[in-house]
Amino acid sequence: MPRLWNETIESHRREVRDAILDATAALVTERGLLSVTMSQIAEKTGIGRATLYKYFPDVETLLFAWHERQITAHLGYLVEARDRAWAADQRLEAVLEAFALITHESHGHRDTELAALLHRGEHVVRAQQQLTEFISDLLTEGARHGEIRDDIASDELARYCLHALTAAAGLPSLAAVQRLVQVTLDGLRLGR
Amino acid sequence: MPRLWNETIESHRREVRDAILDATAALVTERGLLSVTMSQIAEKTGIGRATLYKYFPDVETLLFAWHERQITAHLGYLVEARDRAWAADQRLEAVLEAFALITHESHGHRDTELAALLHRGEHVVRAQQQLTEFISDLLTEGARHGEIRDDIASDELARYCLHALTAAAGLPSLAAVQRLVQVTLDGLRLGR
Numbered sequence: 001m002p003r004l005w006n007e008t009i010e011s012h013r014r015e016v017r018d019a020i021l022d023a024t025a026a027l028v029t030e031r032g033l034l035s036v037t038m039s040q041i042a043e044k045t046g047i048g049r050a051t052l053y054k055y056f057p058d059v060e061t062l063l064f065a066w067h068e069r070q071i072t073a074h075l076g077y078l079v080e081a082r083d084r085a086w087a088a089d090q091r092l093e094a095v096l097e098a099f100a101l102i103t104h105e106s107h108g109h110r111d112t113e114l115a116a117l118l119h120r121g122e123h124v125v126r127a128q129q130q131l132t133e134f135i136s137d138l139l140t141e142g143a144r145h146g147e148i149r150d151d152i153a154s155d156e157l158a159r160y161c162l163h164a165l166t167a168a169a170g171l172p173s174l175a176a177v178q179r180l181v182q183v184t185l186d187g188l189r190l191g192r
Numbered sequence: 193m194p195r196l197w198n199e200t201i202e203s204h205r206r207e208v209r210d211a212i213l214d215a216t217a218a219l220v221t222e223r224g225l226l227s228v229t230m231s232q233i234a235e236k237t238g239i240g241r242a243t244l245y246k247y248f249p250d251v252e253t254l255l256f257a258w259h260e261r262q263i264t265a266h267l268g269y270l271v272e273a274r275d276r277a278w279a280a281d282q283r284l285e286a287v288l289e290a291f292a293l294i295t296h297e298s299h300g301h302r303d304t305e306l307a308a309l310l311h312r313g314e315h316v317v318r319a320q321q322q323l324t325e326f327i328s329d330l331l332t333e334g335a336r337h338g339e340i341r342d343d344i345a346s347d348e349l350a351r352y353c354l355h356a357l358t359a360a361a362g363l364p365s366l367a368a369v370q371r372l373v374q375v376t377l378d379g380l381r382l383g384r
Binding site: 116152162163165167170179180183184186187 | 308349353357
């Protein structure tokens with residue numbers, strides 16, 4: 001049964017890959033970006049160095065893979081927030097709140113060396129486009145239902161609210177994050 | 193008349209310093225951050241290398257001084273925008289528009305190596321605090337006149353609008369920048 005065998009290998013590879021990424025993230029958090037080595041990552045993952053090199057050629061590639069996984073998880077979280085919302089008019093609010101919470105929780109990552117390195121990646125540009133389109137679609141839907149202003153194109157409004165919500169990174173409390181979401185939504189509602 | 197003599201020297205030093213900063217900015221724009229040398233800067237300024245070293249010990253210090261001068265000029269521009277506004281209720285809008293324009297014009301600086309280096313400086317943190325306080329004061333004044341919502345503290349509103357307006361960096365036209373300013377202001381006005 002070669003097919004099942006292949007699937008087993010594939011799933012094993014994914015698990016090892018995930019374990020490597022988790023170990024790297026933990027080490028970078030503990031020790032800082034520049035002091036993490038492939039040997040430490042192999043040790044922390046519980047695999048040999050030779051095996052590690054079969055997955056990733058160097059720490060930088062590994063960090064990019066980890067970051068890409070984070071971004072995919074965040075986008076998935078936003079999609080879930082949208083789909084969980086009971087009524088159509090709560091979707092946008094649920095998604096904006098979820099985005100603000102992600103930003104709030106990653107507070108402080110922004111200005112580090114790691115962030116500077118990672119955000120130079122092509123995958124970040126792609127993810128930002130995806131995110132803008134995702135929000136833009138919700139805004140178009142909202143405008144059709146008369147809940148969102150329609151005097152300004154929805155992709156411009158999407159940029160406005162994504163930028164406004166990045167203020168969540170510096171806010172001291174969840175209550176402040178929720179107030180930010182409300183102010184941002186108010187800007188989207190007026191002018192209907 | 194030693195005093196006059198001192199003043200002349202002081203003003204000469206300021207002029208040389210400004211000329212050095214201008215030359216550095218021009219060179220970095222032309223050739224990129226990492227390829228600019230002290231010799232090139234001296235040559236472009238039209239002074240000797242020995243003289244240059246009396247003003248700045250290395251390229252990095254020089255770039256920080258240049259950046260600090262830029263920031264001071266930008267804050268000055270915002271103060272001017274405020275003071276030029278005819279009526280009290282136009283001050284906030286004038287300042288937010290000025291800030292959005294500065295952000296729009298510096299589009300693209302953000303993700304460069306130079307920006308990553310400069311924004312690690314302590315002077316950036318200080319400038320951001322000054323900016324937040326400046327906007328916060330205008331919002332407090334606006335709330336007192338009943339033009340700005342007072343259900344949310346003005347420093348939270350200041351962070352909201354400064355972040356929202358950074359979307360100006362990616363906008364394609366001045367008309368789009370002005371629409372962004374209006375949406376942002378609408379968020380500040382509702383809920384009074």
